[in-house]
Amino acid sequence: MYCRDGNRKNDYPNTSFDFLGYTFRGRLAKSKRGIYFNSFSPALSGKAAKRIRDKMREWKIGRWTDAGIEDIAERVNPALRGWWNYYAAFYMSECKRVIAHLNDILEKWAARKYRRFKRRRAKARDWLRRMAERAPEMLYHWTLGVLPSAG
Structure with a gap:
């Protein structure tokens, strides 16, 4: 499973997975300095x-x-x-x-x-x-x- 985020930019067919009711995939996140970036994180x-x-x-x-x-x-x-x-x-x-x-x-x-x-x-x-x-x-x-x- 390739976990694409701000640091990993390659393209693969599977970039998300489900586990315990959450979907883990790349999502927009905000850094401590207020800069938006692509992060690999869970959600419903x-x-x-x-x-x-x-x-x-x-x-x-x-x-x-x-x-x-x-x-x-x-x-x-x-x-x-x-x-x-x-x-x-x-x-x-x-x-x-x-x-x-x-x-x-x-x-x-x-x-x-x-x-x-x-x-x-x-x-x-x-x-x-x-x-x-x-x-x-x-x-x-x-x-x-x-x-x-x-x-």
């Missing part, structure tokens, strides 16, 4: 990201119309915390992108639970955003700054 792998999103879908949160957002938070926060603690050690932006998928699921849940959002996903998104701003500690990923999109 595509397979691990797919497993996380699949697990979120398995929860079928959209069908929990009898549950409140507090009940959902109680159930999903341990998994979110575990994923974050393991995968965000390197390149937390990759982990944030995957965990943000939960906001889309919650948006669909709100549109299904509350009649006033029926066929109005944008209103459900706005409501979820306001909820995240009022109580950012409710869901673990909100405390990390992974909030629902503004619109």
Whole structure:
């Protein structure tokens, strides 16, 4: 396996590998002096990201119309915390992108639970955003700054 980075510039067919849920490959990094360079480093792998999103879908949160957002938070926060603690050690932006998928699921849940959002996903998104701003500690990923999109 050839590990291409700023010091190794040759071209080889395989320049990355997966190990323990991380993909190791060349990525942009910043030196202590503030200079950007190509470094060989890990980040959340595509397979691990797919497993996380699949697990979120398995929860079928959209069908929990009898549950409140507090009940959902109680159930999903341990998994979110575990994923974050393991995968965000390197390149937390990759982990944030995957965990943000939960906001889309919650948006669909709100549109299904509350009649006033029926066929109005944008209103459900706005409501979820306001909820995240009022109580950012409710869901673990909100405390990390992974909030629902503004619109």
